[in-house]
Amino acid sequence: MHKPTIQDVARLAGVGVGTVSRVLNNHAAVRDSTRQTVLSAIHQLDYVPNPHARRIAGGKSYTISILLPVVTTEFYVRLLDGLEAAFQEARYDVAIFPLLDRARLERYLGSHTLAYQADGLVMATYNLTQMFTDNRLRDQQPVVLVDAYAEGVDCARMDNHLGGVLAGEFVAQQAGHLYAIWVETELDQVFTSRVFEERSAGFHKSLTAAGRCTTAELTSSFDPHAARTVAARFLDGAEFPATVFASADLLAGAVLDEAQARGLKVGTQLKVLGFDDQPWAAARGLSTLHQPVEAMAYEAATLLLSRLSGHRGPPRVRTFEPKLVLRSSTGPSSTGEAK
Template identity: 75%
Template structure:
């Protein structure tokens, strides 16, 4: 048996090859009944498009580049899941480009790397669009661009309301009693260009604490490195006046606090109360009170914004706002 072709699919569905192509490219100008018929024929024939032929025929790469700070944290794994789900539905491949350090950042800002040979670009957490144009006439990428986990005027974005999340955490923490402490995220990349994510969480938290007539006794910073997070947890608990409540601005930092508290024999909910931010998959099993983020949904929505641009949408920039939600568990009860 020969490998099924797009012509075979067209004959089975009773449509033209162009219609099959539009269905494969997720084009909006296809009737639902026709799309169903084509997809049914594809499934029956077990047809797999030839990506090389598709690229040549369409004059497109059918690839989306994703620039993100790192690839090793649970947050970005979940974010990529949401992005890839949407892009794979539309038959786009995803190329991941982690920034990681200063040298990589400078290379991406000042050159035409492979990252800019894609049909669209997703920037996670950090907004590089302005930096593309600062002090140079070279703009590495001029195609459709979407921000995810970040907000900026003049560009499509899907973002979390981190001010609200910080405020909810502050209001809750202020009710728990004991001394208040906080641990904030500081990464090397934060020193190179601006992200509002953790600044927004801090501003919302501090505003709520102040409105409640409370004060934060100590503030600490940690990178996303697990060893550094544990060292900061040791320092905080060495210096804390118990009972204490700690808001950790990312679950990874909260997890380090839980580990150190357990090592010291502290009783969660009595000696120490911990509030995280993210609601990572392990948070429920460890009883961590945290701010739930619909990370996968945010990634999926960002991808949809980009896909509509690739389909010809030319309207003004759109912003999709997501709200964190407090999930109370045993670490604060």
Template identity: 70%
Template structure:
């Protein structure tokens, strides 16, 4: 059978080829009824656009560049899922550029590399406030920040201060000494990010408001072995202290909380009774392990960031917009 063409879709929907093209490009200037008719014709005919022809006809790449620190964490996998879902719905491809180190970020900021040949740009996690104020981001494409906030650019971000405050308010109501483990990741050393600083600010502020404080704070790199060593160091101190148990530990990322759970089990202690553990992220495995944690709608944050960028690509000329997402405390067995 002959492969259906855009002309076949236009004929069946009773519209012009230009209208079909606008629907395919997710253009805002199409009436709902017309859009539905075109989408029905596309489905009935099982029509698949030719991406090469689409690029030539539109003078666009139909590609979005995503710059992010690394690819190897559950958080960024989930974030990319949200971004790619929205972009695929709009028939855009995604090109991923992991930066890995500060020098590569500087190179991207200073030149028109391959990343800038896309129609739009997503930058994840970096606190680029100074970059935008100094106009160092040399790109003419629409740009959106995700998992970061800046006043003069579209952004979709998590309110980490509120997340830390929720953890602190809950921990303050529990008996026993309080401890905390913070993330000192390679990202913090190489880039500027406020994620864990904001979580700490919210947590300690809530404890202070309740008249509580932490017995000790520990720092771990974002690595499973380092996290396990930090968990062991913390529990050595707790078990050596008179009346050290029970205690409560706020681990500012689920990776740290998981390592602490493992160390608690190895020592014959019981999570939720001897050591109460509160994490942050609600990673896919958290429910199975009964981890009390702060749930982050990571995929939703990515999806919303993509929507902000797509609206710019469709011609939205308005002022910068900020989409704020708020973590939610999920209480399970560990606390």
């Protein structure tokens, strides 16, 4: 009989090798149920870890590094769910690296840092290619961008320009004053994103085509308290009837909260359109642009896994389209999927 290996434990437990390693090292970032499953497999196989083993046999870590701006918003929780679902099916674990400032970025992108010791790399939302020499990604391992686009690399992206167009077409049809609230396009002056620039471009394109313009536009960060403050400032200066396009559901939810606190009639006196279709949006009657976040993330993972399996073809781009979903926040008659 051969001596049990860490791969045997991972297969029996139905997890990635990285998860087994974290259990062996008593790492906190493991669910109790998963920990018990792994420990049970270890006991069943009578596996004894080799304290001197530095790398997985075959030179693979069976781990994927995920670099993303933050991990605290609903969008990124859903994005991680989609990525992890695909990677876990392929028995890969994930290591998450939030990029919060320039020092962390430079540390993570160093050639010998932990992020680059994984078998593959996922970069989310922010186009980090400008941070590399000659705008070229390192070729130490396969890379995929999700919720972003760059030439020369596999990408799974949302058509945010189309989403802005759909939002603008709908808002332009509404009577009264028109407003917009945008998400900041820079994080800590380091990372630039085209996501909200594309939504804004599409939105204004539709308004211009319809001969309309906004009365005012505001900007907010993703912080819930900041979003509520901006929502209050918007309503302080708003002229009614009004329609507002909030470029993320988090911002739209803050507007709904503030409007409710002021006793405003949402759907008539004030119409609110969001973007994302977060899980809570339907319950709150929020009209929004639905984007299949989990499906986009799953496709990004699939692209990366194909590279790890030997695919050597040219870069591929998978584009997902948002759909306008109308609910009571834009009026009692505007319900259902519009486009």
